[in-house]
Amino acid sequence: MTIQDTGSAEVRRDDLLHVSDLHKAYTAPGAAFRQEAVVKGVSFSIAEGETVGLVGASGAGKSTIGRMIAGLEQPDSGTIKVMGQDILALKGKARRQALRPIQMIFQDPYESLSPRMTIEQLVCEPLVIQRLYSGDKRARRELVREALAEVSLSPDRYMDRYPHELSGGERQRVGLARAFIVRPRLIVADEPTSMLDPSLRLDLLDVMKRLRQRHGLSYLFITHDIALTRHFCDRMLVLEQGVIVESGSTDAVIDDPQHPFTKRLIGALLELTGV
Numbered sequence: 001m002t003i004q005d006t007g008s009a010e011v012r013r014d015d016l017l018h019v020s021d022l023h024k025a026y027t028a029p030g031a032a033f034r035q036e037a038v039v040k041g042v043s044f045s046i047a048e049g050e051t052v053g054l055v056g057a058s059g060a061g062k063s064t065i066g067r068m069i070a071g072l073e074q075p076d077s078g079t080i081k082v083m084g085q086d087i088l089a090l091k092g093k094a095r096r097q098a099l100r101p102i103q104m105i106f107q108d109p110y111e112s113l114s115p116r117m118t119i120e121q122l123v124c125e126p127l128v129i130q131r132l133y134s135g136d137k138r139a140r141r142e143l144v145r146e147a148l149a150e151v152s153l154s155p156d157r158y159m160d161r162y163p164h165e166l167s168g169g170e171r172q173r174v175g176l177a178r179a180f181i182v183r184p185r186l187i188v189a190d191e192p193t194s195m196l197d198p199s200l201r202l203d204l205l206d207v208m209k210r211l212r213q214r215h216g217l218s219y220l221f222i223t224h225d226i227a228l229t230r231h232f233c234d235r236m237l238v239l240e241q242g243v244i245v246e247s248g249s250t251d252a253v254i255d256d257p258q259h260p261f262t263k264r265l266i267g268a269l270l271e272l273t274g275v
């Protein structure tokens, strides 16, 4: 089956996510008119178990695409199909349910973790929001324990702690456990390692890889970091000012970039990181 990332509306049978012709422009506060579009006709697919890197310069629109896929931002036009369901055509509970297979983790876990909640409460929160296992405290507790164990945090040691008592790497794992607890099929990971020390980056990626192996999870991995893209992703999409200019297997794109922007981006990043 073909993989078409630039403009095709073709849906493959095994697609977990199919994004077609997405557009988005923001309106500045107080401005009468929408500003220039930041996402301009983006189309791509992600299959079950696949890890796809979304790479581009700062401000290219990567996070905006991730947030639209996770349902946190509304596109101006286009379609987002999750397991064949067009989420933009749905509302309320139906939309919430259709979006459950997609969860997101962020660059700064500290911002998304309330300092007043214990790790148990934080990991349980998505179940509360999704109204899953309501009234069954024991089942929820067991799922929290499982989710923490999946990200290599001992439930007995961590459940009663607060976010400020954890290291950056541990907090990022709590973010991953929160995403995992609702059993997603795809995790949108928006620069999850950029605030971590280099050694902790690989640790987090190892935990993410293990989740992929054990549960067949897919990832959309948003990053500036070409070395991590090569380490972690099967395929990559290169975004320039809201447009996907190149896509393909990670090794092929990094070793033999075709588009002038990709050549510049990879050349500059390779110089910096020495990959």
Ligand SMILES: Nc1ncnc2c1ncn2[C@@H]1O[C@H](COP(=O)(O)OP(=O)(O)OP(=O)(O)O)[C@@H](O)[C@H]1O
Residues within 6 Å of the ligand: 026, 027, 028, 038, 056, 057, 058, 059, 060, 061, 062, 063, 064, 065
């Ligand atoms: N809520 C918002 N309101 C107005 N403009 C926004 C908003 N969010 C993002 N933008 C603008 O949209 C453009 C794309 O931003 P986005 O965060 O998607 O890019 P990015 O590729 O993820 O960048 P970075 O790598 O720096 O995080 C930027 O110019 C940004 O200033």
